[in-house]
Amino acid sequence: MNNISLNVLNGNGAATEPLNVNDCLLQLYEEHYELEDYQKGVPRWCTGCGDNAILTAVQRLCRDEALPPEKTVFVSGIGCSSRLPHYMNTYGFHSLHGRALPVAEGIRLARPDLKVFVNMGDGDCCSIGAAHWIHAIRYNMNMTAMLHDNNIYGLTKKQASPTSPIGLKTNTTPRGSYLDALNPLTVTLGVSNVSFVAQVVDWIPKLLYQTIQAAYHHKGFAFIRVIQRCPEWLPTHMEAYMQDPTRVLLLHHENGLHVDDELAKRYTKMQEHDPSDINRAREIASGSDPIPVGILYRNDEVPCYEDVRFDSRLRTTSLVKNGLEAEFDKFTIWPDGHAHVSRN
Amino acid sequence: MEVKAQDQIAFYLTGHHNGSGLLPLTNRSYRPALFARHADLTALRYDFPLILNVEGPPERAVLSLSGLVDEAVDALQNDADRDRIAQHGYQLERELRRGLSGHHTTGTVLDFATMWNKAAAKLGKEDATIADSAKRLWMLFKANGELVDVDFALPSRVVRHVWNVVQADKARIFHERADRLVLKLHSILDAEAAGSNAGRSPEKLRSGLAGQSGTSFSTTFNFDAMSRILVGAKPSQNLSETRRRRIQSVLDTIERQHFHAPASKTDTPLHSFAFYRCASALQAYKERRNEAIELLKAMAIAELEVSGEYREAGSGKGVADHDAIFADFGVGGIDASMLATLPDYLVCQNSSELGAEETLEIVEALSTGLPVRVLVQTDDLLEPSGISRASLAAPERHLALASRSRHMLDTAIGLTDVFVLQSSAAQLFRLQNAMLRGMSYAGPCFFSVFSGSTGHNGDVPAYLVAAAATESRAFPSIVFDPSAGSDWATRLVVDSNPSPHDPWPVYPFEYESGTLEMHSEDLAFTLADFMAMDERYGEQFAIVPQSGWSDVMTTISDSLSNSKTSKGQVNGRTGLPNAVPCISLVDGEGRLQRAIVNRRALEETRRSQSMWRSLQELGGINNSHARIAELRADERFASQITSNPATTATPVQPAKAQAAIPVLSEPVTASDIAVSITAESHGDDPYIETPRCTTCNECTQVNDKLFVYNAERQASIGDVTAGTFRQLVEAAEGCQVSIIHPGKPRNLKEPGIEDLMKRAAQFN
Incomplete structure (x- = not known):
């Protein structure tokens, strides 16, 4: 059988050996997926919840990019949005509150061949997980992080979150929220090594998909804030924005999102924005009405942590075993049952 | 799965020629199987060559040689030598085709009479009666001019010739009118001069009579007495000075015009109306605009003067005077019907020269409403699209499919008042009536013609390439005539394409097997067949020797009409195709060959089919x-x-x-209708703006049969009979992005229907 050479890349981006015909067919056969290949279970989110739109968008992305389910992992923290990995027929990690990002970073380091997606709520990311968030931006590891921002803690029945606007009455702020909301975009844009920042709304599915797709193709930490509805606790909170297309500002550019005629007809307020301009990105990020939608900032030159610290050794089973043995050898078990740390 | 079939599927999917026996289509002697009978075009009788006739009316501007011979033979109906002359006519035809075949790439101008005599002389060496037949046929032809075959120069030659003929006809009509007016205006002035005192003087009377008869009455006739009588009896009213000056001015303008060539030679320089750029044509129009207005004004005044209907200022109360009207003549533009009396502007361009600037110039010219005729000639239909020309390998190239000329065509049709004709060179003769209508159309006209001279088809004659472009739908024939009616069905005509009601033309194909058995099958001629003729796309095809023909090989038309090649079942999962598309070819020795088409070429073919489908719909099919x-x-x-x-x-x-x-090509199901209604026509039926659906499950929780998710998990109307109007209204009210439109109720007896209709109104 003759060899044919296809540019197939492994997880590290290096070309593999040429495949023979049978391997090639097998690969093509396996790379074809349907939407159903990524669906699992019936989402238990409330009807009308914006999480549904995000779930559909990532499932479509996986299908269109032909991501093998066994090579894809969704990591989440705690909250409504963090149930997303349950509904993806891929690997998933429903982790601790605020700890989605460190778990995802661990996965990236241990398994650089996996495609990593992170789904966090506004409380999850911007409150208890804020420290991890900031350092995840700085580490710039290759993953797609989605902040499901509905301005409220929904799972715990309407408590104020860091992104709740001032004056919003919640169960923890019955007289209205006292503080100005935290702006996740300006925070992200202020951290060293930031490489990709976008904002989108869940009620424009076409742009939602395009944005997540652009983030997926970005090499580095791609942060997307998805402004979404909570029909249960804040049923009218976003209604004015949804019903009035002029309250959405579409950012478009040849290096950003492309607005087609259909969208342009409905969303007439548009602005050309070059995503390489960080100062302008910060100005746009400061605005909240109309909601800027699109890619605010993008810099493909920022190095990724896993590339800088890449361990060139092949991670074989024996390597892992030897490493573990070496660690275990540091301990000595005495007859009295107590462990003593070796001083060697 | 057998190894052979696996190799074939691998090629289809990857475009790599792996496995034994799969070879790229590099042998240029291979042609589509349906061309097997067309190996030697000189042996066939068909439309070409053409005679660009300079004799006769515009309807006979372009004549087919075969048609001309047939006409002449028909005229010999009762002649005893009819059969002999007919046979000789066919021989001469063939000889002419042979003679022309050496000139395809040179674009040489060949005279019909010269070529005919040359052929007659050559054949006459073998049979002396041929010269007689040739002479008798020639006398019946009533045609002369250039003899042309399909080559790179044909489109511009034919269009320019038809334009010349139409302009000559226009000039004839103009001069008939102008000469009549000039004669009558001169008569008015002559009568005035004859009626004056000077005109009735004895000297004038004497010279007049003497000059006319050639005899001298001066000695026998008393001209002095005659002059006294006539002067005394002359009318009291003379031609006013104003009118005399006006008539003189009109005469000067008409007699010195630079637009139409007079029948007799003149020293007056004439304007040229043929250009290579639209910008030049428009510039010329602007420069001549005032002159054109003056001429048209002069013609209009002349008509009034001749009929005695010209009213000067103050000639009557309550009646508008012509002085005022003509003072403002042309200020607000000139009527298209008036402009139609002047020559049209002709611009001939090649699509390879069309950059952004030239394209804009053409759009500007077409959108002015002026009688400009623009020809855009395309030579290479299958050029890779601009973005991929250099950077991508062949399998990744996206075909432009004449994107430049098609873009112009779409724009021209979109302007709604432009006459549009698209045709390959092979169809041009069949569409000459449409071309004539376009040339006579009182407005702009756009011709898009594919020459067939691509330079990438080896020794395949340009005629076959051009014909294949039409057959394969790569360059369908289109006529858009704004004057034909007010709707698309009457304006846009695509009936001149082969099998216009079908996706592809299908022809029976018969061949003999190695055991001398006759086989017959129907072959469609598709874009893939057209691509196979092009040397640049040989890699997209893999020749399979007869020993390797397997069950997975299916015709390309079957592949396009079902999903076998896009999906298959392997181990219970979708992904691998279980059939590969093939086309049939014949090699240089006339043996049947099969070639697998790779997925890339199949997708291009599907795209071409889709374009044709859209065109059919616009054309009412x-x-x-x-x-x-x-x-x-x-x-x-x-x-x-x-x-x-x-x-x-x-x-x-x-x-x-x-x-x-309204022809039903395939059975339509209820779901088809539902999808179509959602996408295109809403009427009173409920619909959802599916692309805007956020998959929030609101509606599907109301009724998951009435509202269903599509493959993208976005909602659409499923079975409208599976739910109530109330559910539609409630879903519309619950939809946060307001994309559900309940329409009108199907059952007016539903409880609370009036209230529901009021609630529904805000969503419709």
Whole structure:
């Protein structure tokens, strides 16, 4: 059988050996997926919840990019949005509150061949997980992080979150929220090594998909804030924005999102924005009405942590075993049952 | 799976020629199987060559050699030598085709009479009676001019010739009118001069009579007495000075015009109206505009003067005077029908020269409404699209499919008042009536012609390449005539394409097997067949020797009409195709060959089919709106019959849709109709703006049969009969992005229907 050479890349981006015909067919056969290949279970989110739109968008992305389910992992923290990995027929990690990002970073380091997606709520990311968030931006590891921002803690029945606007009455702020909301975009844009920042709304599915797709193709930490509805606790909170297309500002550019005629007809307020301009990105990020939608900032030159610290050794089973043995050898078990740390 | 089949599927999917026996289509002697009978074009009788006739009316501007010979033979109906002359005529035809075949790439101008005599002389060496037949046929032809075959120069030659003929006809009509007016205006002035004192002087009378008769009456006739009588009896009213000056001015303008060539030679320089750029044509128009206005004004005044209807200022109360009207003549523009009396501007360009600037110039010229005729000639239909020309390997190239000329064509049709004609060079003769209509159209006109001279088809004659472009739908024939009617069905005509109602033309193909058995099959001629003729796309095909023909090989038309090649079942999972598309070819020795088409070429073929489908719809063929309307009407009719059996006694046929040709190409299901309604036509039926659906499950929780998710998990109307109007209204109210439109209720007896209709109104 003759060899044919296809540019197939492994997880590290290096070309593999040429495949023979049978391997090639097998690969093509396996790379074809349907939407159903990524669906699992019936989402238990409330009807009308914006999480549904995000779930559909990532499932479509996986299908269109032909991501093998066994090579894809969704990591989440705690909250409504963090149930997303349950509904993806891929690997998933429903982790601790605020700890989605460190778990995802661990996965990236241990398994650089996996495609990593992170789904966090506004409380999850911007409150208890804020420290991890900031350092995840700085580490710039290759993953797609989605902040499901509905301005409220929904799972715990309407408590104020860091992104709740001032004056919003919640169960923890019955007289209205006292503080100005935290702006996740300006925070992200202020951290060293930031490489990709976008904002989108869940009620424009076409742009939602395009944005997540652009983030997926970005090499580095791609942060997307998805402004979404909570029909249960804040049923009218976003209604004015949804019903009035002029309250959405579409950012478009040849290096950003492309607005087609259909969208342009409905969303007439548009602005050309070059995503390489960080100062302008910060100005746009400061605005909240109309909601800027699109890619605010993008810099493909920022190095990724896993590339800088890449361990060139092949991670074989024996390597892992030897490493573990070496660690275990540091301990000595005495007859009295107590462990003593070796001083060697 | 057998190894052979696996190799074939691998090629289809990857485009790599792996496995034994799969070879790229690099042998240029291979041609589509349907061309097997066309190996030697000189042996066939068909439209070409053409005679660009300079004798006769515009309707006979372009003549086919075969048609001309047939006409002449028909005229010999009762002649004893008819059969002999006919046979010789066919021989001469063939000789002319042979003679022309050496000039295809040179674009040399060949005279019909010279070529005819040359052929007659050559054949006459073998048979002396041929010269006599040739002479007699020639006398019956009543045609002369250039003899042209399909080559790179044909489109511009034919268009320019037809334009010349139409302009000559226009000039003839203009001069008939102008000469009549000039003669009468001179008569008015002459009569005035004759009626004056000077005109009736004895000297004038004497010279007049002497000059006319050639005899001298001066000695016998008293001219002095005659002059006194005439001067005394002359009319009291003379031609006013104003009118005399006006008539003189009009005469000067008409006699010194630079637009139409007079029948007799003149020293007056004439304007040129043929250009290579639209910008030059428009510039010339602007420079000559005032002159054109003056000429048109002069013609109009002349008509009034001749009929005595010109009213000067103050000639009557309450009646508008012509002085005022003509003072403002042309200020607000010139009427298209008036401009039509002047020569049209002709611009001939090649699509390879069309950059952004030239394209804009053409759009500007077409959108002015001026009688400009623009020809854009395309030589290479299958050039890779601009973005991929250099950077991508062949399998990744996206075909432009004449994107530049098509872009112009779409724009021209979109302007709605431009006459548009698209044709390959092979079809040009068949469409000459449409071309003439375009040339005579009182407005702009756009011609898009594919020459067939691509330079990438080896020794395949340009005629076959051009014909293949039409057959394969790569360059369909289109006529868009704004003057034909007010709707698309009458304006846009695509009937001149082969098998216009079908996706592809299908022809029976017979061949003999190695055991001398006759086989027959129907072959469609598709874009893939057209691509196979192009040397640049040989890698997209893999020749399979007969020993390797397997069950997975299917015709490309079958592949396009079902999903076998896009999906298959392997181990219970989708992904691997279980069939590969093939085309049939013949090699240089006439043996049948099969070639697998790779996925890339198949997708291009599918794209071409889709373009043709859209064109069919615009042309009123298989129109989906009409089809749905007809089905609805049938359904309504059926339901009326069911609900009221009494009506069956006097059945009334439902009103048919207003489609030109509503042909059902395939069965339509209820879901098809639902999808079509959602996408295109809403009427009173409920619909959802599916692309805007956020998959929030609101509606599907109301009724998951009435509202269903599509493959993208976005909602659309499923079975409208599976739910109530109330559910539609409640879903619309619950939809946070307001994309559900309940339409009108199907059942007016539903409880609370009035209230529901009020609630629904805000969403419709």
